[in-house]
Amino acid sequence: MCEQDWKRYRKYRFQLLTVWLASAPAALLCGVLSQSLFHSDVLLSLASVAFFVLFLYTGIRFQNFPCPRCRQSFAGKWWNNQSVFARSCHHCGLAKFGVCEE
Numbered sequence: 337m338c339e340q341d342w343k344r345y346r347k348y349r350f351q352l353l354t355v356w357l358a359s360a361p362a363a364l365l366c367g368v369l370s371q372s373l374f375h376s377d378v379l380l381s382l383a384s385v386a387f388f389v390l391f392l393y394t395g396i397r398f399q400n401f402p403c404p405r406c407r408q409s410f411a412g413k414w415w416n417n418q419s420v421f422a423r424s425c426h427h428c429g430l431a432k433f434g435v436c437e438e
């Protein structure tokens with residue numbers, strides 16, 4: 337069970353990083369396509385909103401990842417969230433990618 341949770345953690349982190357890194361080239365491409373096809377910025381605006389929503393979704397999902405042991409937020413509370421830099425669970429102290437004994 338614990339290994340599945342850490343696998344899901346890595347997947348969420350990869351998706352967040354992918355959205356973050358792909359947003360700039362995708363916006364550039366949409367801007368060029370929008371200007372050449374529609375002679376306006378409508379496609380660029382839509383793509384910007386879509387990437388912003390996708391970034392929010394993946395970011396919030398990653399920030400609220402539940403600890404495999406105690407099932408509370410691994411990175412901390414909303415006012416003290418260590419995000420990707422959290423090395424251990426804020427609540428029970430389980431190390432990142434650590435083995436949870438049940």
Ligand SMILES: [Zn+2]
Pocket residue numbers: 403404405406407408410425426427428429430
């Ligand atoms: Zn925990």
